[in-house]
Amino acid sequence: MARSTGTPHIRVPCPLPGCGWAEKHAERTQARPTDTEAATITAVCLHHGPYEATITPTTGAYLDLATLYRNLVKELALSSPRGTLRVMVKGGDWVFGSHLVDEALQAIGLTRAQLPARLFCPQIVTDTGAKLSKSLIREGRAPLPDGAADWMLDTRQWPGSLPEYAHQLLALTETLLADPRHFFRSYSAAEIGRMMAAPAPRSVPAA
Ligand SMILES: [Zn+2]
Known part of the structure; x- marks a missing residue:
């Protein structure tokens, strides 16, 4: 660890x-x-x-x-022997860290079948490929990178209406979940911006 x-x-x-x-x-x-x-x-x-x-x-x-230890404690607390399937939802940047948590859980005595299932979500990265760190930008320790927008850090900065934001976010989610190839990859902040700006198919009225 x-x-x-x-x-x-x-x-x-x-x-x-x-x-x-x-x-x-x-x-x-x-x-x-x-x-x-x-x-x-x-x-x-x-x-x-x-x-x-x-x-x-x-x-x-x-x-x-440290982060690794916090996740070890969380996953150990969730490793229920009573037949409940627990799922950890994490960002894609956590894939490598989870190997260390697995080793620690097995060192404690858990078997692989007792480890919680994990779902790794797409990571949003900057134009250099680094993780878009909202906390670093908010704390002023990193600039807002090219392609990123204020509303990505603070949804109140979304230029349109709240229902429109919710609708676009739902459409984006449906696109990402539509195919494993869409889900198990990273997206640049600029691409997320384009997808959120794109007209969603369901936004066209049926009549
Ligand atoms: Zn002291």
Whole structure:
């Protein structure tokens, strides 16, 4: 789960009021199980020294986990033995990460049949092929790339009416779901813009 360093990123913030410091790379963080459903995390605050937190399924301190770990916890919580088919719906950029989650779930003792099914949705990418990161653009850490439009980040910026937006979105979804070749691939933001602007067949009145 942490192949580059071997140190998984588990963080608990310093509990002293107004501090909240947490180690980014977990160099001095230790986790040890205290019983089958609880763990004690110890860490060292640069300002206040050593501290610890006990985490159980229902109580305990805030536990900050890297994305891979959060997904491991989610999928483990969903691996019900009672015959319910659970489906994880993820973006296509998660395909590679899910291999690591699979390995971790199997290391815990789950068999392949117990792993939740996963549905990978089309990824929207920029003109360079990078993921269109809405959070990075909103935080001002990346520019709005060529072909992307304001309404892709904030639907209130859609230039037309709300019913028209809903209608176009539904038509786009039907196009993507119409054929596996349409679904299991990526789309540039510009192409999504073109598809949303295209007149949808069902928008033509029958009479
Ligand atoms: Zn502190």
